[in-house]
Amino acid sequence: MSKALRQNGLLLLLLAFLIGFPFLVGWLTDSSPVGIPRGDRMVMRGESVRWQAVLIEVYILAILAMSYNLLFGFTGVVSFGHALFFGMGSYILGLSLEYTGLDTGLALTLGVLAGIVICGLLGLLIGFVTLRLRGVYFAIFTLAVAEMFFIFFGRFQLTRAEDGFAISELPLWLDPAQNRLTFYYVALALFVATFLFIRRVVKSPTGAVFEAIRENEDRAQALGYNTLRFKLLSIMMAAMIAAVAGMLQVLLNKKVGPELLGVSYTVDPLLMTVIGGVGTFAGPVIGATGLHLLDVFFRNSAISIGSFTIDIATVWPLLLGGIFIVVVLIFPQGVVGTWRRWRQKARSPAQRAGPPTARPRPKEAPE
Amino acid sequence: MASKRTSVLAIAAILIALLAFSFIRSGSLGNFGITVLSGLFQGMLLFLVASGLSIVFGLMDVLNLAQGSFFMLGAYVAYDVQHPGGVVDLTAAVPDPNLRFVLAVIVTVLVGAALGAVLERGLLRRLYIRPVFQLVLTFGVSLVMLELVKAIWTTTPFSWTETFGVRENFFTLFDQRFSTYRLFVVGIGLLLIVGIALLLNRTRIGIIIRAGVEDSEMVQALGINVRVVFTLVFTLGCAIAALGGAVAAPFLGASTTLASTFLLQAIAVVVLGGLGSYEGTAVGSLMVGLSIAVAQDAAIGTSLSMLPSITPMLLLVLVLLIRPSGLFGEAR
Numbered sequence: 001m002s003k004a005l006r007q008n009g010l011l012l013l014l015l016a017f018l019i020g021f022p023f024l025v026g027w028l029t030d031s032s033p034v035g036i037p038r039g040d041r042m043v044m045r046g047e048s049v050r051w052q053a054v055l056i057e058v059y060i061l062a063i064l065a066m067s068y069n070l071l072f073g074f075t076g077v078v079s080f081g082h083a084l085f086f087g088m089g090s091y092i093l094g095l096s097l098e099y100t101g102l103d104t105g106l107a108l109t110l111g112v113l114a115g116i117v118i119c120g121l122l123g124l125l126i127g128f129v130t131l132r133l134r135g136v137y138f139a140i141f142t143l144a145v146a147e148m149f150f151i152f153f154g155r156f157q158l159t160r161a162e163d164g165f166a167i168s169e170l171p172l173w174l175d176p177a178q179n180r181l182t183f184y185y186v187a188l189a190l191f192v193a194t195f196l197f198i199r200r201v202v203k204s205p206t207g208a209v210f211e212a213i214r215e216n217e218d219r220a221q222a223l224g225y226n227t228l229r230f231k232l233l234s235i236m237m238a239a240m241i242a243a244v245a246g247m248l249q250v251l252l253n254k255k256v257g258p259e260l261l262g263v264s265y266t267v268d269p270l271l272m273t274v275i276g277g278v279g280t281f282a283g284p285v286i287g288a289t290g291l292h293l294l295d296v297f298f299r300n301s302a303i304s305i306g307s308f309t310i311d312i313a314t315v316w317p318l319l320l321g322g323i324f325i326v327v328v329l330i331f332p333q334g335v336v337g338t339w340r341r342w343r344q345k346a347r348s349p350a351q352r353a354g355p356p357t358a359r360p361r362p363k364e365a366p367e
Numbered sequence: 368m369a370s371k372r373t374s375v376l377a378i379a380a381i382l383i384a385l386l387a388f389s390f391i392r393s394g395s396l397g398n399f400g401i402t403v404l405s406g407l408f409q410g411m412l413l414f415l416v417a418s419g420l421s422i423v424f425g426l427m428d429v430l431n432l433a434q435g436s437f438f439m440l441g442a443y444v445a446y447d448v449q450h451p452g453g454v455v456d457l458t459a460a461v462p463d464p465n466l467r468f469v470l471a472v473i474v475t476v477l478v479g480a481a482l483g484a485v486l487e488r489g490l491l492r493r494l495y496i497r498p499v500f501q502l503v504l505t506f507g508v509s510l511v512m513l514e515l516v517k518a519i520w521t522t523t524p525f526s527w528t529e530t531f532g533v534r535e536n537f538f539t540l541f542d543q544r545f546s547t548y549r550l551f552v553v554g555i556g557l558l559l560i561v562g563i564a565l566l567l568n569r570t571r572i573g574i575i576i577r578a579g580v581e582d583s584e585m586v587q588a589l590g591i592n593v594r595v596v597f598t599l600v601f602t603l604g605c606a607i608a609a610l611g612g613a614v615a616a617p618f619l620g621a622s623t624t625l626a627s628t629f630l631l632q633a634i635a636v637v638v639l640g641g642l643g644s645y646e647g648t649a650v651g652s653l654m655v656g657l658s659i660a661v662a663q664d665a666a667i668g669t670s671l672s673m674l675p676s677i678t679p680m681l682l683l684v685l686v687l688l689i690r691p692s693g694l695f696g697e698a699r
Contacts, residue, residue, distance in 0.1 A: 078502055080432075133691050136430050136642075139502060140634050141687055147631055148680040155673040263627070267510060274503065318518055321511035328504050329493055 025051045034181050042178050052184045058292050059191040060248045065284035066194050067241035068269035073279035074202050075234040076214030081142030082242055082269055084149055087261030089115040089243025094256030097167050104169050116240050123239030127232045154258040164257025176252050187248055194241055199281050210234055275327050277336030286335055378650055389661045397541040402664045408549040410656020411556025415611030417633040417648050419604020425580040425643025427597050432505040435630025436512035437479050437605045441612020442621040443520050444478050445471040449529050464531035472613045479609025480602050487601040524622030552614050560649050580643055635683035641693030655679050
């Protein structure tokens with residue numbers, strides 16, 4: 001009981017930090033968290049506003065990675081086309097805002113609802129076709145469908161092909177170019193909601209079946225569960241959550257383009273989930289935060305060793321791929337899992353030997 | 368056996384329909400011939416990528432998502448060896464471009480084989496107990512290979528500029544000029560189709576491979592070191608994919624998009640033919656190659672410019688919807 005309280009206490013502390021973050025940065029760097037007023041409009045300038053954008057991107061990627069983890073980490077289904085749901089969510093919202101001619105508030109509501117529903121159905125359909133087969137078919141199929149949509153929207157004239165189109169108008173209260181602080185809290189709220197939702201689902205009896213499928217699908221089936229139905233539920237939820245992340249991305253950048261369907265939005269959540277810790281609640285969040293912040297820091301930096309200059313921004317993807325392979329091979333449980341195992345290892349011999357001060361702990365044999 | 372006959376009939380029907388459509392559209396025998404040769408050319412290139420993918424999957428249950436990257440790497444290595452500048456410059460040592468092309472192909476195959484062996488021995492071998500991670504790992508390897516190629520040869524695509532004998536020749540048939548190089552590549556593809564079939568059906572190692580596709584644990588139980596066969600087959604698959612890149616480069620150039628394009632097309636082929644089935648892969652390559660060529664022909668002058676690039680994916684989706692185990696695959 002006390003352990004649960006302590007863990008939640010840490011989460012609440014973190015949440016309080018994130019809520020106060022814009023003001024904290026504003027206070028530290030002496031900048032306004034709401035931007036600078038110019039006439040009746042706001043100009044988004046200053047450190048606080050800039051860091052809000054960085055954190056909003058972290059939330060978006062974390063939501064995407066958490067949805068990927070629900071599928072890959074908790075249900076054991078590999079998807080290589082998560083960008084499909086991310087991108088389709090963004091395209092549907094963008095189309096609704098730009099091409100229906102409705103009032104912006106109505107178009108926003110409609111677009112969000114339609115995007116979530118359509119992406120859920122798309123996930124359901126893809127799952128229905130392939131999930132009865134061996135796992136590899138689902139991976140292949142998602143890869144192919146995502147690529148097909150990417151090529152299609154890259155050449156589709158109505159949505160301006162590869163240039164994409166910009167969102168001209170948003171409701172003022174949500175517009176990140178006017179009220180970024182509000183948008184920051186909306187993104188934070190969605191991030192927290194996703195975290196709690198996934199934790200609730202995984203800790204429910206349904207989640208227990210998900211994990212049973214991951215561990216041994218045949219056995220779960222033998223116990224009488226309709227595993228197909230549970231896998232479909234998992235992919236549908238993951239698709240819907242990924243669509244929400246895509247919509248946030250559209251609202252933040254006020255632009256829709258085929259790059260949102262591109263392979264990087266499949267690769268990113270995969271890397272973040274695996275490096276952070278597959279099948280853990282904190283893993284994808286830690287992965288998304290760490291990788292995106294590193295990306296931001298490295299974007300414009302170069303290391304000089306003597307006369308030899310390395311532009312980190314260009315080497316970074318290569319480095320990341322290398323880290324990914326090392327993690328998959330050596331630390332398959334990622335940051336969170338490895339840390340947990342360390343703590344367990346450090347604790348268990350101490351418990352067996354009584355208080356740690358009673359006698360010197362024997363050196364551990366190298367593995 | 369009955370299902371096999373339906374498969375053969377279905378394939379014949381689809382092929383005839385494709386060819387008939389193309390023939391009626393083209394109007395002349397010459398144009399039709401060009402479409403067919405182009406389809407065969409693309410089909411053979413696809414076979415070079417897909418054969419390794421299929422046999423490795425059948426034997427080891429590993430879908431190597433880096434197979435397309437080996438093709439791309441092959442194209443870059445061959446380009447680099449052939450042309451002045453770059454990582455190795457052989458223009459001074461080997462002035463004859465024909466000889467240099469042969470050398471380029473040999474170097475490419477060796478590089479592909481070496482990297483394939485390293486990938487299987489060093490990385491995949493540790494993960495046979497966790498198959499999901501194998502899939503994820505090959506995906507990661509494909510990313511690393513892409514980034515490596517970008518780091519070495521930059522992101523600007525190379526178009527082949529060096530001229531040499533067979534690449535420039537043409538022959539005339541039905542008042543149309545045909546590229547001899549395409550015929551040359553088709554010939555190489557046919558040679559490999561027959562060669563691999565002979566290897567699988569007529570040699571001891573082929574028997575072990577086929578037995579391993581059926582049940583690798585049983586083969587291991589019979590006292591055969593399956594792991595060595597795994598490494599061998601994986602290495603061979605990667606080398607053939609690299610060879611494909613090398614012979615494609617004089618026509619397609621070298622670019623980073625080759626990896627994903629050929630991976631997806633090869634996956635379409637393998638699923639169409641049935642995962643793990645060799646004859647299915649051979650037939651599937653020709654079908655996908657021909658349908659791409661027909662789609663390219665059909666897309667000229669229409670607004671459907673995305674049609675040829677989507678065709679393999681459409682085929683893949685269609686096959687998975689109707690017959691997920693593929694034309695020659697067993698239902699599992």
